Amino acid sequence: MSSLGISRKIALVIAAAASLLGVAWSGENGQPAYTDMDVELNTTTAVAPSACQAGDSKSCTIFLGKHGDLSNCVQGLDVCSGGEWTGCIDEASLSENPELLSQLSAAE
Numbered sequence: 001m002s003s004l005g006i007s008r009k010i011a012l013v014i015a016a017a018a019s020l021l022g023v024a025w026s027g028e029n030g031q032p033a034y035t036d037m038d039v040e041l042n043t044t045t046a047v048a049p050s051a052c053q054a055g056d057s058k059s060c061t062i063f064l065g066k067h068g069d070l071s072n073c074v075q076g077l078d079v080c081s082g083g084e085w086t087g088c089i090d091e092a093s094l095s096e097n098p099e100l101l102s103q104l105s106a107a108e
Helices: 003-025 091-096 098-106
Strands: 057-067 070-081
Antiparallel strands (some): 057 070
16 A cells, blocks of 8 residues: 555544544534524513402413524413402412412402
């Protein structure tokens, strides 16, 4: 085998190793890297709260954000407490603390 053939093989091995190391060092873990420009947060304007009767409730949605065409949200419940709406409380919080709903409803 000529020295030119050996040099080419060594060059190919070095190029392949450099390519593999480049991928390994790039930090790619298969997870997308989101930036603040990728996520749209809820930018709705606040609406003046309306008066309500203690104990009233209505379903609501908490918008968590949007990435591309995917919107993330959770369902919740808005409860009238002391004549004002509490704001949307997620269903998980209500199920973890069943007394919360009765406490809010009873507040005058």
